[in-house]
Amino acid sequence: MEMSQHHHPDSLLNVMNADRRRKPYSNPSSSTHSSKASLIMAFISCLAWLYVAGRLWQDAGNRALLSNLLQKSSRNLPRVVTVEDKLMDLGCKEIGRKIVEAEMDLTLAKSQGYLRHNSSSSDPRLLAVIGAYTGFGSRLNRKRFRASWMPRGDDLKKLEESGVVLRFVIGRSPNRGDSLDRNIDNENLKTKDFLILDSHEEAGEELPKKVKFFFSAAVERWNADFYVKVDDDINIDINGLIEILKSHHDRHGAYLGCMKSGAVVSEEGKPWYEPDWWKFGDDKSYFRHAAGSIIILSNSLAHYVNVNSASLKSYAHDDISVGSWIMGLDASYVDDDRLCCSSSRQEKVCSRA
Incomplete structure (x- = not known):
């Protein structure tokens, strides 16, 4: 009975010593520095994200503004009018075709000797x-x-x-x-x-x-x-x-x-x-x-x-x-x-x- 009572304290002491050997040594000061560095990095990352997001938002706004300006300008630009468009507007497309045909007829008549400058058929x-x-x-x-x-x-x-x-x-x-x-x-x-x-x-x-x-x-x-x-x-x-x-x-x-x-x-x-x-x-x-x-x-x-x-x-x-x-x-x-x-x-x- 006495032997068992004296043995218990030794065992408890041995267990505590063994537990200390298993746990690594930790420095309270080192843990504090690590926490501060993590907070700083997180803060910088947050600022960087906010900066990038702001620039993207600003670029999107600029593009939208430029697009609106171009659309307004394109509506105000004069349209290029071709000869064909002009003839259509004036209703002269058919007249233009007849003019071309008349020029061809004049060329043929000239080649056959029917046209003479400054003269008439009565000359x-x-x-x-x-x-x-x-x-x-x-x-x-x-x-x-x-x-x-x-x-x-x-x-x-x-x-x-x-x-x-x-x-x-x-x-x-x-x-x-x-x-x-x-x-x-x-x-x-x-x-x-x-x-x-x-x-x-x-x-x-x-x-x-x-x-x-x-x-x-x-x-x-x-x-x-x-x-x-x-x-x-x-x-x-x-x-x-x-x-x-x-x-x-x-x-x-x-x-x-x-x-x-x-x-x-x-x-x-x-x-x-x-x-x-x-x-x-x-x-x-x-x-x-x-x-x-x-x-x-x-x-x-x-x-x-x-x-x-x-x-x-x-x-x-x-x-x-x-x-x-x-x-x-x-x-x-x-x-x-x-x-x-x-x-x-x-x-x-x-x-x-």
């Missing part, structure tokens, strides 16, 4: 329109021509009444409206014997195109059986030329002149050089064409030049250019040596001035 048909080339520096030549073979004043009017129109042909200055243009306009006011080609620039490099502008302008202004281009360095026997034209009055598609052909000059720098020489084949030979001094086209051929002038190729020389245009057509070539100005034949109608 008498002329025998010929003769265009004598001239330039800004050729005033003395024009005076000499008027004093010799070219009628003036009342005689010019009588010639027109007989069916032949005769005009000096000239383009416009490269500097439009300068003294060159004004001098020609003033001279024309006195003599009234010019055909001024407003679409043509009177310059050396543009000379091959002049014949195209002449035929087109003459066809649109006068209705004639023939259209005659004449160089500015020859004298013309008007009566003899009229007789030749009358003899071919009924010939359709007539192409008249002093016909020739010859070698193409391919060496740059030489007279009559042709930059497009390679287009004339390995033999480098020109096709048959009326020499440059006098070129005569019938009504139908001149109309062809007028209608297709925009697409017709001009070579270095105007007589070659005209010959290339006619070569592919069903034309009647009339080679008359009376139209060869360098010929020795007595009955010729032209001679070098």
